[in-house]
Amino acid sequence: MSSPETLNPTRRANKIFTKTFLINPKAVVNQTSEFKYRWYIPITYKTNKGPKNGVTWFPNNQESVTLTLGEGEKWLKINNNQVGYYRVDYTADMWQNLIQELKSRSEQLTISDRAHLLNDIFALAESEIVPYAVALDLSTYLNVESDFVPWEAATSVFSTLSERLTNTPAHGYLEKYVQSLVEPLYKKQSWEKTSMSVINGLLRARVLSLSTSYGLPDAETKVRSLFLAWLNERSNQTVIETDLRDFVYYYEEDVQEQSKIRSALCAPRDVNILRRYLELAWDENNIRSQDYLNVLSSISSNPNGTELVWNNVRENWPKLVERFTLNSRYLGSLIPSITDSFNTDQRLKEMEQLFAQYPEAGAGESSRLRALETVRNNIKWAATHQDVVSAWLEEAVNPQKA
Secondary structure (H helix, E strand, C coil): CCCCEEEECCCCCCEEEEEECCCCCCCCCCCCCCCCCCCCEEECEEECCEECCCCEEECCCCCEEECCCCCCCCCEEECHHHCCCEEECCCHHHHHHHHHHHHCCCCCCCHHHHHHHHHHHHHHHHCCCCCHHHHHHHHHHHHHCCCHHHHHHHHHHHHHHHHHCCCCHHHHHHHHHHHHHHHHHHCCCCCCCCCCCHHHHHHHHHHHHHHHHCCCHHHHHHHHHHHHHHHHCHHHCCCCCHHHHHHHHHCCCCHHHHHHHHHHCCCCCCHHHHHHHHHHHCCCCCCCHHHHHHHHHHHHHCCCCHHHHHHHHHHCHHHHHHHHCCCCHHHHCHHHHHHCCCCCHHHHHHHHHHHHHCCCCHHHHHHHHHHHHHHHHHHHHHHHHHHHHHHHHHHHHCHHHC
16 A cells, blocks of 8 residues: 555554545545555554553454553553554544643653654644644644754644645734744754754754744844844855854855845745846846746745736746746746645636646646646645634634633
8 A cells, every 4th residue: 555554543442443544535545456455564652651562563454453551551652753654543532641741741752752743643634534623732742842853843734834824814823823832942042053963953953943934033133133244244254154044044156055045035025025026037137047937936935925926927928938948847847836825716716717828738737737736625725624723823822812
């Protein structure tokens, strides 16, 4: 099977059942083989008393296996250190037990376990197996998290939510919520380069970047001052350290540096500035032709630039084809890049109208189909989850309104 399994360990007693995990709950698994192949699944687990030795095998010819907890064992967490290729769902009370263990900084849940729980619960929420509110409840533990790997998993989760909520009131709630989670750890970081291990260096860069990208005021102020110091004192060899350079450039002469600065120019929230950059970028004296499409994608990734770029591309599609040709796979990949946050029927209709007006897609044929599928999935996500997520985030940042 190409998809991982989903295990549900306690629907009845401590029995574990399995089914194929599908991110789209409406998708259908086409079992083409008459043999109906299934995995042998290696089950490892731990409880509040510690990890269990050995592996319990879930045979491919059985419908369930049973795990028996001993005296004093109040919870279990399956798939130690996320080694097995499967996701795990739990009953509602067991999820709440695990959330409490995370909040209490349980020594039994390793760094990998904590990242695994974040990965699993948000994937399960996406596929409508677990309520999104429960997944968000679990993320509240992050204000006591201090290790890189779980924060890397959390960054991916929040990035997906940020894209889903682009240009909605809930996006502002998400920013404030992430600020509240990362601020305790942010206060322990230094903006000055110090000697530290590689993993602590990664954690520092991740925390400072996340704090800046979600608008923590102190982080924004510090980034602005670093950037202006670099801009005004380059003759004095003012240098922004490598670990911080990407987001310091972004939130405020080599090819890599030029790429970072081009990306930084896409960050302003002022649409007029973005429009001016878009106009200047068309001129090859300012932006090389091979970099122009990347500039379009970067501007569109800014919520304030998404509509600007989309309208520009629709109005100038013949010029783009003339410049890059329909055989360009880079031009073909532009459409999915600038439409991947669309989540309304109106935007879908505009895409369909554009494709009908210019039916010749060349190397972009599959990209068009992929873009349409993405937007339809986004529309479905918004209809299914957006109200719940928005309400949860609003309550989290404005509890007095609850």
